[in-house]
Amino acid sequence: MKIVLEHLTKRYPNLNRKIKEDVIAVNDFTxxxxxxxxxGLLGPSGCGKSTTLNMxxxxxxxxxxxxxxxxxxxxxxxxxxxxxxxVFQSYALYPHLTVRQNICFPLExxxxxxxxxxxQMDEMALETAxxxxxxxxxxxKPSEMSGGQQQRVAIARALVKKPRVxxxxxxLSNLDARLRLQTREEIRRIQRETGITTVFVTxxxxxxxxxxxxxxxxxxxxxxxxxxxxxxxxxxxxxFVAKFLGTPPINLFDAEIRGGRLYLGGDCVLQGAxxxxxxxxxxxxxxxxxxxxxxxxxxxxxxxxxVMGRDTSIVAEHPACGGQIRAIVxxxxxxxxxxxxxxxxxxxxxxxxxxxxxxxxxxx
Amino acid sequence: xxxxxxxxxxxLLPALVFLGIFMVYPLxxxxxxxxxEGYNSAxxxxxxxxxxxxxxxxxxPYFLQALKNTFILVIITxxxxxxxxxxxxxxxxxxxxxxxxxxTVFFLPYVTNTLAVGxxxxxxxxxxxxxxxxMNLLITAVGGTAVDFIDGPYWAKMFxxxxxxxxxxxxxxxxxxxxxxxxxxxxxxxxxxxxxxxxMRIFTRITLPMISPMIFYLVITGFIGAFKAYSDEVAIFxxxxxxxxxxxxxxxxxxMLYGDSGGFPSYAAAAALILFAIxxxxxxxxxxxxxxxxx
Amino acid sequence: MExxxxxxxxxxxxxxxxxxxxxVTYVLLTLWAVIVLFPFYWMVLTSIKSYSTYNAEYVPKLWxxxxxxxxxxxxxxxxxxxxxxxxxxxxxxxxxxxxLAVIVLAAFAFSRxxxxxxxxxFTAFLSxxxxxxxxxxxxxxxxxxxxxxxxxxxxxxxxxVTSVFYxxxxxxxxxxxxxxxxxxxxxxxxxxxxYLFKVxxxxxxxxxxxxxxxxxxxxxxxxxxxxLITDDQAYFLVSNGIQxxxxxGFGRENIPAMMAAVVVISVPLIVLFLIFHKKIMAGVSxxxxxx
Numbered sequence: 017m018k019i020v021l022e023h024l025t026k027r028y029p030n031l032n033r034k035i036k037e038d039v040i041a042v043n044d045f046t047x048x049x050x051x052x053x054x055x056g057l058l059g060p061s062g063c064g065k066s067t068t069l070n071m072x073x074x075x076x077x078x079x080x081x082x083x084x085x086x087x088x089x090x091x092x093x094x095x096x097x098x099x100x101x102x103v104f105q106s107y108a109l110y111p112h113l114t115v116r117q118n119i120c121f122p123l124e125x126x127x128x129x130x131x132x133x134x135x136q137m138d139e140m141a142l143e144t145a146x147x148x149x150x151x152x153x154x155x156x157k158p159s160e161m162s163g164g165q166q167q168r169v170a171i172a173r174a175l176v177k178k179p180r181v182x183x184x185x186x187x188l189s190n191l192d193a194r195l196r197l198q199t200r201e202e203i204r205r206i207q208r209e210t211g212i213t214t215v216f217v218t219x220x221x222x223x224x225x226x227x228x229x230x231x232x233x234x235x236x237x238x239x240x241x242x243x244x245x246x247x248x249x250x251x252x253x254x255x256f257v258a259k260f261l262g263t264p265p266i267n268l269f270d271a272e273i274r275g276g277r278l279y280l281g282g283d284c285v286l287q288g289a290x291x292x293x294x295x296x297x298x299x300x301x302x303x304x305x306x307x308x309x310x311x312x313x314x315x316x317x318x319x320x321x322x323v324m325g326r327d328t329s330i331v332a333e334h335p336a337c338g339g340q341i342r343a344i345v346x347x348x349x350x351x352x353x354x355x356x357x358x359x360x361x362x363x364x365x366x367x368x369x370x371x372x373x374x375x376x377x378x379x380x
Numbered sequence: 381x382x383x384x385x386x387x388x389x390x391x392l393l394p395a396l397v398f399l400g401i402f403m404v405y406p407l408x409x410x411x412x413x414x415x416x417e418g419y420n421s422a423x424x425x426x427x428x429x430x431x432x433x434x435x436x437x438x439x440x441p442y443f444l445q446a447l448k449n450t451f452i453l454v455i456i457t458x459x460x461x462x463x464x465x466x467x468x469x470x471x472x473x474x475x476x477x478x479x480x481x482x483x484t485v486f487f488l489p490y491v492t493n494t495l496a497v498g499x500x501x502x503x504x505x506x507x508x509x510x511x512x513x514x515m516n517l518l519i520t521a522v523g524g525t526a527v528d529f530i531d532g533p534y535w536a537k538m539f540x541x542x543x544x545x546x547x548x549x550x551x552x553x554x555x556x557x558x559x560x561x562x563x564x565x566x567x568x569x570x571x572x573x574x575x576x577x578x579x580m581r582i583f584t585r586i587t588l589p590m591i592s593p594m595i596f597y598l599v600i601t602g603f604i605g606a607f608k609a610y611s612d613e614v615a616i617f618x619x620x621x622x623x624x625x626x627x628x629x630x631x632x633x634x635x636m637l638y639g640d641s642g643g644f645p646s647y648a649a650a651a652a653l654i655l656f657a658i659x660x661x662x663x664x665x666x667x668x669x670x671x672x673x674x675x
Numbered sequence: 676m677e678x679x680x681x682x683x684x685x686x687x688x689x690x691x692x693x694x695x696x697x698x699v700t701y702v703l704l705t706l707w708a709v710i711v712l713f714p715f716y717w718m719v720l721t722s723i724k725s726y727s728t729y730n731a732e733y734v735p736k737l738w739x740x741x742x743x744x745x746x747x748x749x750x751x752x753x754x755x756x757x758x759x760x761x762x763x764x765x766x767x768x769x770x771x772x773x774x775l776a777v778i779v780l781a782a783f784a785f786s787r788x789x790x791x792x793x794x795x796x797f798t799a800f801l802s803x804x805x806x807x808x809x810x811x812x813x814x815x816x817x818x819x820x821x822x823x824x825x826x827x828x829x830x831x832x833x834x835x836v837t838s839v840f841y842x843x844x845x846x847x848x849x850x851x852x853x854x855x856x857x858x859x860x861x862x863x864x865x866x867x868x869x870y871l872f873k874v875x876x877x878x879x880x881x882x883x884x885x886x887x888x889x890x891x892x893x894x895x896x897x898x899x900x901x902x903l904i905t906d907d908q909a910y911f912l913v914s915n916g917i918q919x920x921x922x923x924g925f926g927r928e929n930i931p932a933m934m935a936a937v938v939v940i941s942v943p944l945i946v947l948f949l950i951f952h953k954k955i956m957a958g959v960s961x962x963x964x965x966x
Contacts, residue, residue, distance in 0.1 A: 073574055095570075125577045391783055394781070468704065490892075491947070493895065500934070503721065517734060634902075
């Protein structure tokens with residue numbers, strides 16, 4: 017099922033009644049989610065991603081704009097008629113029911129021609145439970161299960177009625193780090209197997225990048241960028257997206273363009289930016305954009321070398337950079353012990369320029 | 381911090397003294413009273429020991445009347461007040477605007493002197509030669525005939541009694557149920573809605589099970605409270621409840637103890653112990669039912 | 676497009692159903708609010724009708740054009756209402772203060788001090804909660820009478836200066852204070868009493884406020900015990916006072932004056948409630964069964 021969001025907007029009256037102006041939670045969100053894809057809605061807390069999810073689900077009506085499931089306009093349809101499955105951040109499992117009863121719950125709601133017999137329900141519940149690998153635990157109560165198992169029950173309950181759309185609200189945030197890695201692969205696998213169009217919300221960029229077909233980066237109610245994770249990472253449209261994606265984060269420098277050349281402080285690090293007018297800019301350099309080079313143009317003070325096995329990160333400082341520079345380099349490129357300085361040359365593809373005032377990307 | 385002599389006991393002393401004199405000693409004393417036959421409070425003498433006091437009380441028409449009144453009151457007011465409280469709490473839970481206003485208003489009867497407001501109810505329901513009273517005004521307005529609710533037929537008096545009792549006990553029940561409803565995770569309802577659950581089913585399969593401990597608590601305390609009804613009745617029918625035919629078990633106990641018909645602590649003790657036995661039995665039955673329902 | 680029309684219809688139906696539900700809810704809530712408030716309105720209204728106006732209304736009027744304060748004057752002069760009032764305040768304050776002292780000390784002993792038999796004693800305390808007041812009041816009546824304390828303030832106050840339930844409530848709350856705090860205070864050389872007053876009571880202030888509120892309401896409305904133990908009007912509290920007014924006051928059935936008295940004795944708690952309604956409601960739902 018393809019989902020189309022058309023100029024979706026959500027305003028709330030301001031909680032502080034003195035302020036007449038509405039709070040805009042989501043502003044003019046337009047996006048077509050292709051059938052069978054896994055979409056990550058990514059952004060810091062309060063950016064409107066959960067509101068967007070709730071609007072798709074039907075729990076909150078949009079202020080304006082339309083929502084289409086395939087060819088159906090479902091904007092005014094209450095959630096119970098939309099045929100969506102939703103997994104809540106806190107799982108929202110019914111604590112007084114067993115796993116089996118929890119999973120059967122949505123099936124028991126079916127009426128009329130869709131009505132199922134008890135045997136059919138049990139069969140479907142078991143089948144779904146197998147899919148998420150909790151078929152051994154059918155008679156437990158939620159309180160007798162670990163967080164990861166509860167999460168699977170929640171997913172099973174959302175999937176059992178074969179929804180047109182699956183929605184997940186921060187599905188991994190209540191799990192510990194190890195379980196999170198495992199569960200996100202699990203979500204990916206289940207989504208692949210069922211082929212259900214899935215939207216999930218997260219504030220963790222790594223989570224979104226690792227399993228999504230497409231990610232949507234939101235900030236303060238506004239969609240900043242939509243695209244394949246790698247594409248968004250490699251080609252951010254603005255400073256916010258560049259900063260939000262990537263661990264370690266992108267390194268930012270106060271830089272200047274003079275005559276088509278990029279200067280960080282006194283160092284001329286790049287050439288060929290002829291299309292860019294002279295003036296101050298913000299230069300963002302990904303950690304993997306630094307190549308240690310004895311003759312490199314960027315001269316930094318060496319602070320520390322952290323060996324992490326597969327690769328090594330060099331912590332350095334530079335007058336044009338407010339904080340520390342973190343570069344990820346190949347292990348064989350480590351500067352000699354006792355060195356005070358390290359010189360880098362840069363990979364041009366990993367250097368992004370942004371307008372100092374608007375944060376918009378300046379393309380070379 | 382090992383036991384250091386008598387210091388802890390000093391802290392406990394006031395509580396122990398008061399409880400000893402006014403709770404523990406009376407508990408045994410009341411049993412003694414209840415078996416002392418022919419006790420005379422003036423001379424403090426009695427004839428012998430036996431079950432005569434119980435037999436007397438159980439044959440006393442006033443006690444039987446009180447027993448009947450109390451049972452009717454309990455049977456009617458406990459389910460009715462719990463049901464109305466549940467309805468009102470559900471309503472309160474579902475609204476945003478004026479919620480606090482309604483909550484405050486609904487709680488008002490809790491903090492009022494029930495004796496004082498009972499008088500107002502008496503006046504609202506009373507029919508006198510000078511006036512039919514406000515309630516009868518309403519009744520005649522819809523085509524009924526005026527009834528004296530205070531000195532009239534038994535069912536009318538019972539109606540006022542139950543109505544006032546419900547009015548008095550509702551605030552507490554509404555408060556408890558509203559906070560019970562508020563403590564249910566809102567996401568459970570959202571999840572149920574997304575799964576297409578009908579309102580009725582959400583109520584019976586989610587809301588009720590989630591707040592059932594509180595409902596059960598209210599039913600038990602409601603039973604106990606209604607069995608001990610007394611001052612609400614005094615407020616409406618005056619201190620001579622026997623004459624009004626509206627006495628309760630507790631009223632019977634006090635009447636035996638003191639007042640124009642008083643001076644019989646033995647009968648009072650026997651009646652009080654019978655009441656205690658009834659309350660204990662009903663509470664145990666409740667607990668058993670509860671246990672069954674849970675399993 | 677067949678389904679689309681269906682969707683629009685379902686959406687519209689859901690919206691209508693929601694509106695109807697909200698309206699019905701508000702109507703029902705308002706109805707009950709009227710039932711709750713009407714007696715209060717009636718009592719104030721009647722209290723400002725003059726005796727003759729009231730008795731002339733065969734059909735009671737919902738409004739009066741000639742309000743008078745005469746009834747309030749009567750209430751304070753013809754019957755000793757001021758005396759009832761004073762007694763009740765004295766009774767409420769002394770009982771509440773004494774009870775707080777007793778239960779704080781007991782709860783402290785149970786929650787912080789270690790002594791032989793503590794848990795056994797506490798279990799015994801808890802089992803006392805099951806004993807209904809009606810059972811022990813008979814002997815208490817005899818006890819107070821034998822002590823010659825009928826028609827005295829002490830006779831009124833003494834039986835209600837302790838409460839097992841409040842000791843339990845406070846002990847639970849005291850128990851939530853981390854043990855380390857007590858050890859730290861001990862290391863610093865703080866005495867038990869100082870620790871109790873400087874640390875435990877301030878931390879548990881909300882519970883103590885709750886208990887105070889509940890006790891004040893209970894005292895202000897207490898009827899049975901005052902009625903049993905006093906037959907001298909000089910020691911009546913408002914509850915048995917109002918009953919006395921009803922049965923023997925004002926010479927004739929002066930209902931407006933009676934209502935004035937009712938207003939006067941209802942107002943203090945209502946004012947208290949309107950000021951502290953959040954605290955009181957939170958307190959009652961945390962701690963309480965009535966009576």
